[in-house]
Amino acid sequence: MRIVHLGLGNFFRAHQAWYTSVAPDAGEWPIAAFTGRSPGAAAALNGQHGRYTLLVRGPEHDDASIIGALDAAYPSDDLQAWREHLAAHRTAVVTLTVTEAGYLRDAGGGLDESRAAADVTAWLRGEPVQTVPGRLMAGLAERRIHGGGPIAIVPCDNLPENGAAVARVLLDFTTLAEPALVPWIRDNVAFVSTVVDRITPRTTGEDVRAAAALTGFEDAVPVVTEPYTEWVLSGVFPAGRPGWEAGGARFVPDITVHEQRKLLLLNGGHSLLAYAGSARGHATVADAVADPECRGWLRQWWDEASRHVPLPPGELAAYREALLTRFGNRRIRHTLAQIAADGSQKLPVRVLPVLRGEVAAGRLPAGAIRIVAAWIDHLRGFGAPVADAGAGPFQARAGRVRDVLALLAPDLAEDEALVTAIDRATLKPAG
Incomplete structure (x- = not known):
């Protein structure tokens, strides 16, 4: 099986990727991650075969570990790789860390059509899409064509009922751009709501040196985080998921x-x-x-x-x-x-x-x-x-x-x- 992630940043690497790395079945769940705002992260991580250092900074001392859950990293504009990964039968989970702004919601929680208009037009013209709703729709359209089967979308951004929030903007976008895809999404895509928490500051040059001193691994892109972490999830995973409980993730009926x-x-x-x-x-x-x-x-x-x-x-x-x-x-x-x-x-x-x-x-x-x-x-x-x-x-x-x-x-x-x-x-x- 495989996880595809959109929003390859420090928080994702300190949170969802870490939870996957400590799952007992981690080897069965490689992650293909796509950048959001910083395409350079993909090249740096691929140069390290996807490995990076997680530096856990407590009040008195640091602990460091090498995380190997990331199988491949791609820049945000590699739409061909995005479509191929979402179309693949083995892809079972899509996780997202794109910030609240990335979902293009209007004040009522629906799709802000004015901000999505250029992407809808691009899709209708056969041109590349760039927004989060557009990219999700493009990937799912490819999945339907190739018979990829059911899949779970798991947003990890700070929105109330973020699973339902993503479902709404995705369906709104799809209704405008590819209305024939809407019934397939309703029948085959599960939207999981989450609460995530782990303070993850930007990495400094001092952090890079501290990580190397602890591990001996010359990591260009280590991640610094705090000891505390939380992940609460509510929803179904129709094609399976890793054993995230091993890292302390909780699955609840009402989030x-x-x-x-x-x-x-x-x-x-x-x-x-x-x-x-x-x-x-x-x-x-x-x-x-x-x-x-x-x-x-x-x-x-x-x-x-x-x-x-x-x-x-x-x-x-x-x-x-x-x-x-x-x-x-x-x-x-x-x-x-x-x-x-x-x-x-x-x-x-x-x-x-x-x-x-x-x-x-x-x-x-x-x-x-x-x-x-x-x-x-x-x-x-x-x-x-x-x-x-x-x-x-x-x-x-x-x-x-x-x-x-x-x-x-x-x-x-x-x-x-x-x-x-x-x-x-x-x-x-x-x-």
């Missing part, structure tokens, strides 16, 4: 509560520190969480978010304390600029559910308001630089809080008290 806990507490906390912390001059998560002001803001946000996570209070308290320990690990250099990227896609799933829930309950939540205000400051030039393909319309309106909110959450834009509170929390007066 919702696990999603809420992680998206709101961890990811929402990260976004708070990325925008508000970087505006205070901090560069990393550990720097920001060591700042008493930021730490207080974090606890305030967690108090609000916890009201919207239906888990026992003791379990939530333990999770919060574990997050503080992880965030405070100075040996993991997780930059706020990295976390700040793609905020227009992240805030709707990390922050808006709490903001809406609190407003509906008659409260003005200071923590959620602070995150939105800090993000608007970020759009205005405070803190981390903007790296967000979807930021343009928001930056164009960043002078007025109400205009930004009308794009981000139209249902909240007429709430005078909320708009005023967000405006007061920004660092730069509205234009």
Whole structure:
């Protein structure tokens, strides 16, 4: 059997590839991985026969291991290899780490047809597709032609019910570009929802040297990560899967509560520190969480978010304390600029559910308001630089809080008290 992965980056190599490497049947599940934004990673890994070093950086010491789960790596534009791998009978699982922005979702969760239009046109003209929905459809179209059989698609990005989210944009795209394929997808493709967690910062030159010193392997592209890891999955695998349980993966009937806990507490906390912390001059998560002001803001946000996570209070308290320990690990250099990227896609799933829930309950939540205000400051030039393909319309309106909110959450834009509170929390007066 085989796994095909889209989004060959550090997180994938620290997470899904690692889980596969420690499975008892790992040898039966080679991974063919395709790059997302960084095509150079494929050449570097192929030069090392797919092997790379995983450097696990704890608070006091490092552990290193050589991961060999990657069988072949391809640049993102090798569409022929992509189609061939998805068409192959032995391919049973497709995993994805393409960031929230990669799925081209609109505000309602469907396909943003304006952003997908060029790819739909390309397909209809017989030209190469480039978007994630387009590439998935192209691969599945090839699979149907060759009788490849059932397959599981397993997104590993931070979206609520990410399996259903991917199914929706894929079917929307296919309806526009290849409507005859829709029934086959419904009958043959399973969409698995997941919760993933493992902090994986960008690799530095110092990390490369540290990995080589521990293993003796001159690795050009090692991966640094933390000891903690989590993978929760819900769904079926019609053609089988590796024994990921050996690495601690959990398979559950309902993933919702696990999603809420992680998206709101961890990811929402990260976004708070990325925008508000970087505006205070901090560069990393550990720097920001060591700042008493930021730490207080974090606890305030967690108090609000916890009201919207239906888990026992003791379990939530333990999770919060574990997050503080992880965030405070100075040996993991997780930059706020990295976390700040793609905020227009992240805030709707990390922050808006709490903001809406609190407003509906008659409260003005200071923590959620602070995150939105800090993000608007970020759009205005405070803190981390903007790296967000979807930021343009928001930056164009960043002078007025109400205009930004009308794009981000139209249902909240007429709430005078909320708009005023967000405006007061920004660092730069509205234009």
